[in-house]
Amino acid sequence: MSFATVPDLVLEPMIRNALMEDLGSYGDITTRTVIAADTLYEAAINAREEAVVSGMQVAAIAFRLVDPSLEIAIQIPDGQCCQKGDTLMTIKGSAASILSGERVALNFAGRLTGIATMTAAFVAETKGTKTRVTCTRKTTPGLRLVEKLAVLHGGGFNHRFSLSDAIMIKDNHIAAAGGIRQVLEATNATASHMVAVEIEVDRLDQLAEVLDVGGASVVLLDNMDNAMLGEAVKLVAGRMKTEASGNVKLDRIASIASTGVDYISSGALTHSAPTIDLGLDFDEV
Incomplete structure (x- = not known):
């Protein structure tokens, strides 16, 4: 290519x-x-x-x-x-x-x-599935651009380049704001229609609440085992993109991809290569 x-x-x-x-x-x-x-x-x-x-x-x-x-x-x-x-x-x-x-x-x-x-080794493990491998912001300070370009050269995809690229609501945001409903309602009230919204969950009941409130286009399924990932994909049922993250290593990529998630993100691509x-x-x- x-x-x-x-x-x-x-x-x-x-x-x-x-x-x-x-x-x-x-x-x-x-x-x-x-x-x-x-x-x-x-x-x-x-x-x-x-x-x-x-x-x-x-x-x-x-x-x-x-x-x-x-x-x-x-x-x-x-x-x-x-x-x-x-x-x-x-x-x-x-x-x-x-x-x-x-x-x-x-x-x-x-x-x-x-x-x-x-990255190419990770991508090879997803062959035959729809899953894309993506990097994170866990890059060498000052070298993010070229490290993310290297991910593309290996056949992967890029996540955010900076904090200003998208709204990504992590567990600490949820804790500080008071809960999932609160962060999503605030996002729905103030975010530009041009800005994508992703929210992190680590339990299925949290995912159900995200789906109930609405407003996110991507859900990050954090540190879930493969069985829970499969359940999460079924629960989402195509209403938003799904991203598996946390403890993602080469020997798990194929099994994670088999759950049907849209993306697998891994900081290892840039911090451990x-x-x-x-x-x-x-x-x-």
């Missing part, structure tokens, strides 16, 4: 910040000391293991911010599978520039490829 890219301009600030952190106050003193300024190299980002690729757009931006004259060619784009030993990107030009951008480019690419790969081993290899021009 091919993916439309977010404009580089949107992604540049976070990548620039990462480069500034790595380059420090005086730049790459090792490279400046030992590499002649006119040294040219062609480098390649190679996969050390099988994966679903993400972060190539980000890595390319990192190298271009260091040196716009670098010639960059993405060989395996974001969202595509790679095998061990595959070349994902080639970079040609100043050796000093390539070395100065290497770590930031690989940090992003390895992290994001890990998220895409883990292992980094994929990618390396930068040099060939002298």
Whole structure:
């Protein structure tokens, strides 16, 4: 599958910040000391293991911010599978520039490829069902946009990007407001018709009350076992979207999907994905 890219301009600030952190106050003193300024190299980002690729757009931006004259060619784009030993990107030009951008480019690419790969494994477990796998806001501070893009590259879907995207009523909101009826009545009275409303429940009697009051378009079924999830889906009967969440691990995805829920959300996609081993290899021009 091919993916439309977010404009580089949107992604540049976070990548620039990462480069500034790595380059420090005086730049790459090792490279400046030992590499002649006119040294040219062609480098390649190679996969050390099988994966679903993400972060190539980000890595390319990192190298271009260091040196716009670098010639960059993405060989395996974001969202595509790679095998061990595959070349994902080639970079040609100043050796000093390539070395100065290497770590930031690989940090992003390895992290994001890990998220895409883990997401793809979750999605594979839903095959043959209507259930979609979605991420959460449990992302690395400052990296939410690119981590959520990586979820898309793995075949998943995105939940809220921020607190302002939708009304999502959690258990603590319900407790502080005085109950399910109170929060939904307040929402029905004041929320814009353009804003989606989701409410969390962890018992079937709470779900019944949500259905009675009305006003929500999605119900989050929190920490329910599969039997209760199945009952909840029957009770909803298509009147709103259903989302299973809580203690969602790879070995449970298929059984959760079999209950008929519309979505399975998992914070693990972004907070627990292992980094994929990618390396930068040099060939002298």
